[in-house]
Amino acid sequence: MSNKKLVEVYNLKQYFPVSGGKLFQKKFVKAVDDVSFYINKGETLGLVGESGCGKTTTGRSILRLHEPTAGRIIYDGTDITRVNMLPYRRKMQIVFQDPYASLDPRMTVGDIVGEAIDIHKLAANKNERRERIIELLSLVGLNSEHANRYPHEFSGGQRQRVGIARALAVNPEFIVCDEPISALDVSIQAQVVNMFEELQEKMGLAYLFISHNLSVVKHISNRIGVMYLGKMVEMAESEELTFHSVHPYTRSLISALLVADPVVARNTNRIFLEGDVPSPLNPPSGCRFRTRCPYATEVCAAEEPEFKEVSPGHFAACHHIDKVQ
């Protein structure tokens, strides 16, 4: 891991138009609203939050799978917000959540992995292509005979390996991992997490690891960002975030964790949040978390808290950081 920034995101906004209540009135879902962060070379940044908080949208917007509404995305020093993405697809890849839906059922595994090799013309001839495919499959723990099979012949864990081999086919530097293990069985999850770690060591990859499972994110990430309703509310080194979080939302997320240890589970004092996540169509004024926050006061409704550094490398957006115990 180096200190050179690979991906920088400044004030990213991603709004989706929806048909509003009144005629000719256009409404927007502010899926991601003014989010900034960076990822170093060879680093893993974890992104956690509840469903609908914008973590997946953030990952996709960085790859320009959605065209960002506003903001800048810098990849390795170049602004890629408005450029032709084809050359950058060789460097930035994605692994999707659902290994059952993200592989074309009519293509053999060899062709799925080989598609990117064809598009980017990475193999001079058929033999070289075949060798490269076999090399990629062995990298993710599959073997050459698997290349001629179809996705339905594989289990969930094996399919996710195919998805990873496909992402690796172009020798990328950066991979967005969008909930890559949540569709897998418990005993298989650890296999895939370990594989991500090994590949990172071997190839110096940087990851944006998106998941709602805080334990796994803490395990794999160097730094973690917490999102709530389209906003980044806290970001810090993973140890710091787990043991010294300052934002009330992060605190409640950690306290709500179901730890697989009976003694710990019996002695956890949970902080329960009131109510539900508000609609992103009509988010609360000021701090978006205020409707569920135990510390909320008038200032939270009036002013949006600034995302500021509370200690070196530890950022949070809250008016009452000093009061949070």
Next chain:
Amino acid sequence: MNENLVNDNLVNIQNLRLSFFTPAGEVKALNDVSLFVREGEVLGIVGESGSGKSVTAYTLMGLVPRPGRLIGGEVAFNGHAIHLMTERELRKIRGNEVSIIFQDPMTSLNPLYTIGNQIMEGILLHTNKNGKEAKERARELLQLVGINEPEKRLKQYPHELSGGMRQRVMIAIALACEPKLLIADEPTTALDVTIQAQILELMMDLKKKLGMAIILITHDLGVVAGTCDRIAVMYAGKVIECGTTDEIFYSPSHEYTKGLLQSVPNIYEREHKKLVPIEGQPVDMLNPPVGCPFAPRCRSCMKICLSKMPAYTNISDTHYSACWLLDKAKFEKEKAMLDAKGEAGNE
């Protein structure tokens, strides 16, 4: 299994066998499953998808999903022999003495009926209450499961509620007739992290108040850790280990249970330890291995494991497990027989 524990239990499942007859062949979803639940107890059933944990619980309501068929064994619940009952007899029990909460609250409520209608359905069917009394009871139930403004909610439709609220409504429906047993099939899997703990806490509170027994089915070890009295671990249609929660978490005896516990990261761990995964792939239930189903993935697999399923070994009064490593005496005997056979074959 300890025989004297089996009597007078609320639930007693004995040697249950259930198969799905699919076009591709017979899938033995339950292969000799025995379990019991005492009154007022919380039993967790832990296993991966396809291990048979849901099917086991469904048989308690007389629900056998197609194309499945009970092949053998007995299911006793509260003095009824469920496996012998007719559909009409079963209907008197379902939603009355035993009820169920499904995984997905988005699809298990009827979108065309109001919340009030759906809660009252069971009350009107199983009790002598009239419409007005049933409505009053429905209001009470909504309050019980922590829903504000019950009067307003009774008139609302499922789409007007959030996921967590819908799961609360599901719980209210399940508790409407004060069942003796509540089956919760992955009750938190479809919910957001912050809501999961709330729903579990609510279930445990209600258990204390109403005194019913709960069977909690999940793949998440975190869910059972803080809630269950006892845990049964299932793998490939078999209960491979069963014991109190502390026994399962702190002195697991089956290699699969040990592997499961090592493969989940602990957030409170200070140093970065590598996860220890269970190698290999889940069992292909169409062609399950002969012998112990976990043998092909087991770190301590021996010759005998590949040919013969081990019997249960009692580790304590409450803890038993099916693994050859625990059964030294039987293992020696079987090994001698195997060797003798092998030599006979060689000659």
